[in-house]
Amino acid sequence: MTKGALRNKVRHVYYFLPVQLVILHFRKYQLLLLFWLMLVATLTGHFAAHFGAATLFLAPEYFGNVSFYSMLLLGGAMGVFIMSWHITTFIINAHRIPYMGAARQTFLVYVINNSIIPLAFLIFYSVVSIHFQWYYEHADVKFILVTQAGFYLGLLLVVLLSFAYFFRVGRDLLKTVLTTITNPARIRDIIPYDALDYEVDIIRVDNYITETFRVAHCDELERYHPRMLNAVLRRHHRNAIAATVFAVVLLFLLGIFMDQPLLRIPAAAGFLILFAIMMGVVGAVKYFLRSWEVLGWVVIGLVLSALVSRHVFDLRSIAYGLNYHTSAAGEPVYDYEHLKDLFNTQRYERDKKTEEARLDKWKTKRDLAGVSKPPLVVITISGGGSRAAYWAFRSMQYADSITGQKLFSNTVLISGASGGMMGAAYWRSVHSAYNDGIIKDPYDEQYLANIGKDLLNAIIFSFASVDLINPFNKISIEGHSYTKDRGYAMEHEMVNNMGPMIDKTIGDFKQKEADADIPQMIFNGTIINDGRKLMMAAQPISYLGRPGYSLRDTVDPPIDAIDFAAFFERQNPYNLRITSAIRMNATFPFVLPVVKLPSKPVMNIMDAGMRDNFGTEIASRYLFVMRRWIEENAGNVIFLEIRDTREGEMFPPAEQHSLSSMISDPLFVIQNKWEVFQSYYHGYLKDFAPYFLNGKLRFVTLEYVPEEKDRSAALNFHLTQKEKMDIYRSIYYPRNQAAFDTLQSLLK
Numbered sequence: 001m002t003k004g005a006l007r008n009k010v011r012h013v014y015y016f017l018p019v020q021l022v023i024l025h026f027r028k029y030q031l032l033l034l035f036w037l038m039l040v041a042t043l044t045g046h047f048a049a050h051f052g053a054a055t056l057f058l059a060p061e062y063f064g065n066v067s068f069y070s071m072l073l074l075g076g077a078m079g080v081f082i083m084s085w086h087i088t089t090f091i092i093n094a095h096r097i098p099y100m101g102a103a104r105q106t107f108l109v110y111v112i113n114n115s116i117i118p119l120a121f122l123i124f125y126s127v128v129s130i131h132f133q134w135y136y137e138h139a140d141v142k143f144i145l146v147t148q149a150g151f152y153l154g155l156l157l158v159v160l161l162s163f164a165y166f167f168r169v170g171r172d173l174l175k176t177v178l179t180t181i182t183n184p185a186r187i188r189d190i191i192p193y194d195a196l197d198y199e200v201d202i203i204r205v206d207n208y209i210t211e212t213f214r215v216a217h218c219d220e221l222e223r224y225h226p227r228m229l230n231a232v233l234r235r236h237h238r239n240a241i242a243a244t245v246f247a248v249v250l251l252f253l254l255g256i257f258m259d260q261p262l263l264r265i266p267a268a269a270g271f272l273i274l275f276a277i278m279m280g281v282v283g284a285v286k287y288f289l290r291s292w293e294v295l296g297w298v299v300i301g302l303v304l305s306a307l308v309s310r311h312v313f314d315l316r317s318i319a320y321g322l323n324y325h326t327s328a329a330g331e332p333v334y335d336y337e338h339l340k341d342l343f344n345t346q347r348y349e350r351d352k353k354t355e356e357a358r359l360d361k362w363k364t365k366r367d368l369a370g371v372s373k374p375p376l377v378v379i380t381i382s383g384g385g386s387r388a389a390y391w392a393f394r395s396m397q398y399a400d401s402i403t404g405q406k407l408f409s410n411t412v413l414i415s416g417a418s419g420g421m422m423g424a425a426y427w428r429s430v431h432s433a434y435n436d437g438i439i440k441d442p443y444d445e446q447y448l449a450n451i452g453k454d455l456l457n458a459i460i461f462s463f464a465s466v467d468l469i470n471p472f473n474k475i476s477i478e479g480h481s482y483t484k485d486r487g488y489a490m491e492h493e494m495v496n497n498m499g500p501m502i503d504k505t506i507g508d509f510k511q512k513e514a515d516a517d518i519p520q521m522i523f524n525g526t527i528i529n530d531g532r533k534l535m536m537a538a539q540p541i542s543y544l545g546r547p548g549y550s551l552r553d554t555v556d557p558p559i560d561a562i563d564f565a566a567f568f569e570r571q572n573p574y575n576l577r578i579t580s581a582i583r584m585n586a587t588f589p590f591v592l593p594v595v596k597l598p599s600k601p602v603m604n605i606m607d608a609g610m611r612d613n614f615g616t617e618i619a620s621r622y623l624f625v626m627r628r629w630i631e632e633n634a635g636n637v638i639f640l641e642i643r644d645t646r647e648g649e650m651f652p653p654a655e656q657h658s659l660s661s662m663i664s665d666p667l668f669v670i671q672n673k674w675e676v677f678q679s680y681y682h683g684y685l686k687d688f689a690p691y692f693l694n695g696k697l698r699f700v701t702l703e704y705v706p707e708e709k710d711r712s713a714a715l716n717f718h719l720t721q722k723e724k725m726d727i728y729r730s731i732y733y734p735r736n737q738a739a740f741d742t743l744q745s746l747l748k
Contacts, residue, residue, distance in 0.1 A: 018208075064497075383416065385715050402740060411640075438501075
């Protein structure tokens with residue numbers, strides 16, 4: 001092939017419309033390409049990996065299962081997103097390709113020529129999806145083929161419906177423009193003549209793909225006046241806007257009826273529809289503002305900021321069951337003087353005696369079993385999303401079964417953080433139901449399966465749809481009206497997964513805890529106003545809110561933790577739903593919204609792990625305060641720590657290979673290693689604790705250890721089948737088996 005022939009081929013490829021459109025997107029519309037980049041980064045685990053975003057796309061759930069129908073819905077949403085891409089770019093590119101108005105089926109021809117990026121993404125998605133389902137979900141070939149067929153069927157249906165409904169009016173040039181060109185004044189009213197004649201930056205194209213998938217030369221297009229061609233394109237613009245409005249209405253309706261399982265589409269599908277709308281908004285700003293686009297975004301940002309600052313929109317959530325409608329005079333004041341008056345020495349001693357009385361009842365029950373000084377167990381649970389919840393429940397269920405239910409009967413306190421407390425709360429509820437004769441077998445593996453069910457889909461779907469119409473979406477609970485958001489979606493899904501045993505209030509367990517029939521649980525949250533801990537419990541626990549030395553050595557005690565029930569005594573605190581306590585305990589940034597509580601000023605609550613991700617602070621202070629009672633009445637004291645990470649785990653040293661790492665590492669070192677810092681600090685607490693218990697204290701640690709090094713289950717609210725099996729089998733890790741042997745011997 002001669003150089004001239006090669007040059008001609010390269011020129012033909014370069015001036016091929018599909019290639020020119022790709023170049024145009026990269027040259028002019030990087031903001032629109034960002035949506036594709038985010039999708040690719042999500043699938044590869046480089047974006048929102050900690051939130052488990054990839055699994056939402058690779059294993060979408062509908063009615064709690066990955067199925068043909070879940071993939072059908074995801075494919076349909078992908079079709080909406082792809083059509084939004086075509087619609088948006090068609091609107092903003094139209095003046096650069098006015099000659100396309102002369103083609104039959106103008107929009108169809110544009111879509112065909114604008115499909116390089118969508119087709120490349122679909123191929124990439126299929127490869128990643130098939131690998132994920134085969135390797136992580138252990139799906140067979142038939143299942144993979146069926147789900148892939150569902151995905152592409154949904155995609156095809158949406159694309160066909162789009163052309164059949166929204167763009168049926170553009171079947172040919174004459175039909176589209178006849179009504180317009182017969183009345184030139186209508187054109188003049190819609191667009192000024194100087195705009196119609198605007199032909200700057202028209203891209204050169206030699207060839208394009210026709211509606212019959214034939215490569216044709218642009219010379220084959222009939223010649224029409226630019227005004228007529230622009231009229232064709234404007235007709236398509238109106239249809240495109242109708243499609244975008246339809247997507248907005250669809251997402252709003254899905255948000256309003258999110259409690260209906262049939263309408264709760266996969267979260268990834270909701271996000272794709274949201275992305276489609278956002279892409280339309282970006283396109284509209286570009287189209288209408290043109291060179292004023294940057295200023296337009298600044299104005300939009302300022303308007304949104306003003307709306308939030310004036311509480312027109314409040315991105316925070318609420319705690320369901322708590323009374324937010326008391327008068328301003330009834331709201332507690334959150335300042336130091338009020339805390340000092342409320343949590344005084346008299347309350348400290350009174351609450352301490354109440355707990356000692358509860359322990360007396362616990363000991364009496366053990367005395368009846370023939371044990372004069374029974375072993376006393378305190379359990380701490382680490383945070384870590386569904387991974388920690390699954391591991392906590394699995395560990396406690398297994399430990400209780402091999403000890404003949406002695407773990408449950410000898411435990412007096414459970415505390416911790418985040419997802420781990422979800423597993424612990426469900427374990428306690430299951431055992432409580434067993435003691436009441438409601439269920440027959442507390443060790444049935446169905447309960448473990450329940451705790452492993454997906455929560456992320458409901459949370460993210462709500463983020464993409466329900467949160468858009470907040471605060472207009474309401475629900476009534478216990479006579480109080482609340483707004484729905486992704487916090488509500490999480491709680492609703494928890495009840496769906498675990499059943500009525502978790503659909504309780506804190507007060508429902510108050511009497512059972514007081515009678516020592518079940519262990520006391522303390523749910524924690526971090527008050528981001530000032531860093532104090534919020535302790536939510538059914539029993540009075542103000543004795544855990546300040547260090548012991550402050551009783552004698554200072555007139556201004558350092559109150560570092562708040563007894564929720566005492567502080568919010570006028571807001572019906574015992575009506576707080578257990579699921580809300582768990583959620584406040586597990587409010588991971590961005591995944592779940594900050595929870596606001598009705599005080600003056602408003603108290604804002606986030607994940608307990610920000611202050612203590614292991615529950616060690618609460619447990620250590622509890623043992624210190626109760627040390628005299630324990631010395632006189634208990635035998636061995638077992639500090640059972642259940643962790644979803646390894647204690648003392650060594651991380652590879654971080655090397656700064658790039659400028660970005662040199663800048664970011666010092667900024668984010670605390671955030672990235674926060675859990676490790678806490679673990680080291682708690683080692684000091686464990687050193688001191690045995691001394692105030694006169695050698696009675698024994699530490700037993702259960703750790704989730706992945707079978708493949710550095711391939712632990714993801715930190716989010718979704719577990720794959722492979723991750724569940726990995727956590728399940730971690731019980732048999734030699735160090736864990738040795739810990740179980742120690743636990744059995746101490747509980748004899």
